[in-house]
Amino acid sequence: MLSPDEKLFGSATINYTEKLVGRIERWQQGGVAIFTDRQVILSKGFSGKYIPIPYNCVKELRKCNQGFFPIGMALTCENRESGETVTEKISLMKRKKWMQIISERAGL
Numbered sequence: 001m002l003s004p005d006e007k008l009f010g011s012a013t014i015n016y017t018e019k020l021v022g023r024i025e026r027w028q029q030g031g032v033a034i035f036t037d038r039q040v041i042l043s044k045g046f047s048g049k050y051i052p053i054p055y056n057c058v059k060e061l062r063k064c065n066q067g068f069f070p071i072g073m074a075l076t077c078e079n080r081e082s083g084e085t086v087t088e089k090i091s092l093m094k095r096k097k098w099m100q101i102i103s104e105r106a107g108l
Helices: 095-106
Strands: 008-019 025-036 039-044 050-054 058-066 069-078 085-091
Touching: 008 039, 025 085, 025 095, 058 085, 058 095, 069 095
Parallel strands: none
Antiparallel strands: 008 025, 008 085, 025 039, 039 050, 058 069, 069 085
């Protein structure tokens, strides 16, 4: 997951979307985003599953809302295993700071 020479920028508690059917999704609580100099790693819920997203796989980054609250971001990337395009929506505090790190690292 993390290599010994990887620099950690920080982490944040997140909420995330869970896809239900088609484009229908709902917000869930309880996750973590870890930001390094090479990737962002998402941990959703209590499953213990980590989703590493290297910055070079990020295709689009945009703001979104969690309900009425303007604290979300939508991160569109290419899944390296399947090759399909995936959008992960998360909400977190200090969104501007984290979006700037992702934008700079991904070259967006």
